[in-house]
Amino acid sequence: MQSRKIIRPNDLEPLKALARRIRLDAVRMTSTGKSSHVGSVLSIADILAVLYGHILNVDPKNPNWPDRDRFILSKGHAGAGVYAALAETGFFPVDVLAKHYQNGSNLSGHVSHKNVPGVEFSTGSLGHGLSVGTGMAYAGRLAEQSYRVFVQMSDGECDEGSNWEAIQFAGHHGLSNLTAIVDYNKLQSLKSVSETLRLEPFADKWRAFNWSVREVDGNDVEALIACFSELPFTADVPSCVIAHTTKGKGVSFMENSVLWHYRSPQGAELDMALRELGA
Amino acid sequence: MLITGDLGFGVVDRFAEQFPKQFINAGVAEQNMTGLACGLALEGHKVFTYSIANFTTLRCLEQLRNDVCYHGADVTAVAVGGGFSYGQLGMSHFATEDLAILRALPEMKVIAPTGIWEAEGATRALIAGRGPAYLRLDKGRAASEGAAGEQFVLGKSRRLRDGTDVCFIATGAILSEALKATDLLADAGFSARVISMHTIKPIDGDAIVAAARECGGLVTMEEHTRLGGLGSAVGEICLQAQAVPAFFLSVGLDDLFPSIVGDQEYLRRQYGMTAEATLSRILPLLRSHRS
Numbered sequence: 001m002q003s004r005k006i007i008r009p010n011d012l013e014p015l016k017a018l019a020r021r022i023r024l025d026a027v028r029m030t031s032t033g034k035s036s037h038v039g040s041v042l043s044i045a046d047i048l049a050v051l052y053g054h055i056l057n058v059d060p061k062n063p064n065w066p067d068r069d070r071f072i073l074s075k076g077h078a079g080a081g082v083y084a085a086l087a088e089t090g091f092f093p094v095d096v097l098a099k100h101y102q103n104g105s106n107l108s109g110h111v112s113h114k115n116v117p118g119v120e121f122s123t124g125s126l127g128h129g130l131s132v133g134t135g136m137a138y139a140g141r142l143a144e145q146s147y148r149v150f151v152q153m154s155d156g157e158c159d160e161g162s163n164w165e166a167i168q169f170a171g172h173h174g175l176s177n178l179t180a181i182v183d184y185n186k187l188q189s190l191k192s193v194s195e196t197l198r199l200e201p202f203a204d205k206w207r208a209f210n211w212s213v214r215e216v217d218g219n220d221v222e223a224l225i226a227c228f229s230e231l232p233f234t235a236d237v238p239s240c241v242i243a244h245t246t247k248g249k250g251v252s253f254m255e256n257s258v259l260w261h262y263r264s265p266q267g268a269e270l271d272m273a274l275r276e277l278g279a
Numbered sequence: 280m281l282i283t284g285d286l287g288f289g290v291v292d293r294f295a296e297q298f299p300k301q302f303i304n305a306g307v308a309e310q311n312m313t314g315l316a317c318g319l320a321l322e323g324h325k326v327f328t329y330s331i332a333n334f335t336t337l338r339c340l341e342q343l344r345n346d347v348c349y350h351g352a353d354v355t356a357v358a359v360g361g362g363f364s365y366g367q368l369g370m371s372h373f374a375t376e377d378l379a380i381l382r383a384l385p386e387m388k389v390i391a392p393t394g395i396w397e398a399e400g401a402t403r404a405l406i407a408g409r410g411p412a413y414l415r416l417d418k419g420r421a422a423s424e425g426a427a428g429e430q431f432v433l434g435k436s437r438r439l440r441d442g443t444d445v446c447f448i449a450t451g452a453i454l455s456e457a458l459k460a461t462d463l464l465a466d467a468g469f470s471a472r473v474i475s476m477h478t479i480k481p482i483d484g485d486a487i488v489a490a491a492r493e494c495g496g497l498v499t500m501e502e503h504t505r506l507g508g509l510g511s512a513v514g515e516i517c518l519q520a521q522a523v524p525a526f527f528l529s530v531g532l533d534d535l536f537p538s539i540v541g542d543q544e545y546l547r548r549q550y551g552m553t554a555e556a557t558l559s560r561i562l563p564l565l566r567s568h569r570s
Contacts, residue, residue: 113350121321125345131311132346135318142300143322162342165311 015221018088019049023250024277025084025097031270033101035109039248039260041081043185043218044152047243048085050224051150060090063117069147070136072121074129075154075183079111082119091118127160129153130180134170137178137238148177148231156188159197164209171210176232179239180211183218185247187258206240218243251276282316284309284330286359291329309334313342313356320352325406327414332360332374336381336413347411348386355405355412361391361451362502363537363546364418370536374415378450379507381413382480388412388433389479391501393454394423397477400431408433417502419452419543423475436483442470444565446494446524448487450476450509452543453502453552456530460554469565479509484516491522495568498528498561502543502552505531526564530557 026041052058056069073082080100087094100107106115110124123129133151140147157163170178184202186193193199203213212234216227224243233239247261248254251273254265265273282303283291295302305312309330316326328335335356336343347354358374365372382389390405390412392398398416405412423439425431436448440461447457454475461471472494474486491497497517499510510529517523530552537546547553 122345122349125341127310128314128342128346131314131342132318132321134311135315135320136322137318138303138315139319139322139324162310162314165306165308166314169305169308169311169315 012221012225015049015053015225018053018085019046019221020250020277021088022048022081022084024274024279025088025094026080027251027265027270027273027277029080029084029097029100031265032098033109034264034266035080035101036262036264037077037080037109038263038265039254039257040075040078040154040183041084042249042251042254043245043247044078044081044183044243045250046219046221047152047181047183047224048081050221050228052085052089054225055228056150057147058118060118063091067145067147070120070133070149072123072129072133072149072151073111074123074133074151075126075157076110076123079107079109082111083107083116086116086118092116126154126157127162130163130166130170133178134166134175137170137175138173140177141175148179150179150181152181152183154188155182155184155186155193155199156196158182158199167206167209167211170238174210174236175238176234176236179231179241181241181243183245184242185245187247187256187261189258189261191258203242206242210237211240212237213240213242215242215244218245219249280319280324280326282312282326282328284312284328284334286330286334309338310342313339313354314346316354317342317346317350317352320347320354321350324353325409326354327357328354329357329359332358332365332372333377334358336374336377340380343381343387343411344384348384351386351410353409353411355414357414357416359416359418361415361417362453363543366543366546367540369540370538373537375503375532377413377415378479378501378503378509379511382507382512384411386411387480389415390433390477391415391417391451391479392477393417393449393452393475394420396424397431397475400425401433401477404431404433415451417452419455421449421452421454421458423454434478434481434483436477436486437475438472438486439475440471440473442472443494444469444471444569445496445498445561446472446474446490447498447500448474448476448490448509448513449500450479451502453500453547456547456552456554456557457498457500460557463554463558467562476509479512482512482516484520487513487516488520488522491517491520491524495524496526496528496561496564497524498530498557500530500552500557502547503531504534505529506534525568526561528557528561
């Protein structure tokens with residue numbers, strides 16, 4: 001088993017501060033780059049902070065350490081969030097984030113591993129990450145390695161049929177070293193999930209595919225720690241965390257708004273966003 | 280490791296029994312099969328995915344492109360049934376655009392052996408090497424066994440016959456038509472070079488340029504659309520090297536979907552891809568070139 005950092009209640013502050021820094025970085029990056037998807041990053045900032053700040057067994061000084069936990073961002077459009085989390089936890093200097101979306105940069109809008117320490121896998125087209133994570137988990141079990149695999153998905157991404165192939169495979173093979181996290185903010189690209197392709201009864205779908213499911217407030221650091229600390233939820237079964245989140249969380253005018261899937265904060269909006277995030 | 284998309288009845292059993300930890304049946308789910316293969320490869324495994332015709336390639340093309348190729352993962356997609364191998368099964372089972380599409384992917388090696396000897400050599404070479412690859416296996420086979428002591432080398436074509444009037448460059452089992460055409464040409468007093476271009480990418484440009492310069496005409500033969508496959512590759516290389524043959528003919532499928540079925544030889548006849556059809560087109564060129 002991996003070593004677990006013991007978090008006392010008053011230790012939550014560093015993780016909340018990390019989440020806040022990830023949000024600030026993401027707002028600045030998407031503003032500088034005039035890029036989309038800030039709402040999608042804010043949605044998972046707390047999850048990223050808890051994973052990179054507490055749960056994942058990773059070493060910023062040795063990003064390719066063979067026993068590291070693997071984290072795949074399958075919703076690659078939130079790449080700014082992973083870059084920010086990696087920079088803020090020491091994988092590379094924070095000032096590199098300013099290059100996001102710029103000419104000649106390695107920090108692409110959709111997450112890419114090339115020349116970026118700590119990025120496990122490149123995505124951008126939805127419905128790819130879970131299959132790859134499943135392969136990594138299968139390999140880990142085969143080699144009796146202790147690492148775990150986490151795949152961060154989006155709710156809209158669950159429209160992709162390839163995910164259900166992977167969900168079926170991982171359930172069939174009982175890959176308990178695999179955890180899928182769904183950012184269930186209820187909004188997708190144009191409209192709400194329920195108006196686009198209804199996912200409910202969502203948890204039951206995963207259960208029907210032989211996964212163990214927990215639902216959690218995905219913007220509550222303490223609840224996330226409690227949830228991830230119990231992995232795997234059931235022996236010999238893959239785990240699914242349905243994280244109920246708020247798209248655009250932390251910036252009042254971005255919250256629960258489809259507009260902020262695309263819009264880039266500029267001028268007064270940028271100032272207000274930074275102020276609300278405590279810059 | 281070998282991962283099948285629930286195909287290979289009677290073919291994969293022995294491997295599965297002998298190496299149970301190296302065998303996975305991923306079910307009828309080729310996108311997941313290919314992503315899974317990528318994940319396994321990134322953890323150090325050498326992975327072969329296996330299915331029929333377009334199922335290991337076009338069905339999961341984006342997994343090959345984004346996951347396997349972009350990450351340089353050590354995955355070989357094996358398709359059994361190149362070209363019209365499954366000629367009676369219909370359009371879905373004709374692999375007739377795969378070479379063009381796969382060859383466009385960065386990092387991807389593309390190999391279409393012309394016979395058993397090359398298929399075995401290519402498999403061993405892929406096991407010894409690493410990185411993304413596509414191995415297209417044909418049901419038909421050409422008599423292209425190696426000479427004593429010959430080693431199969433990926434990316435290095437094989438000169439099976441030598442002659443000066445025309446050079447046939449073929450990939451896949453349709454090489455048998457080139458060999459047959461060569462025999463028929465000999466009866467008519469012409470000599471032909473025959474090259475087995477088992478590797479489409481990286482392609483053996485030196486052999487192509489030499490053929491264009493040393494032989495009169497160039498004829499490419501592939502059981503595949505004429506758009507973007509072997510013929511296109513050979514044409515590009517010749518023009519870029521300014522090695523212009525006396526004539527150039529690309530034998531392959533026109534830009535259409537066959538709607539009829541039949542065995543491999545029947546479909547080659549129907550679509551003008553036989554030795555005889557090729558000769559009827561090049562004999563006038565050879566005669567005018569000689570006179």
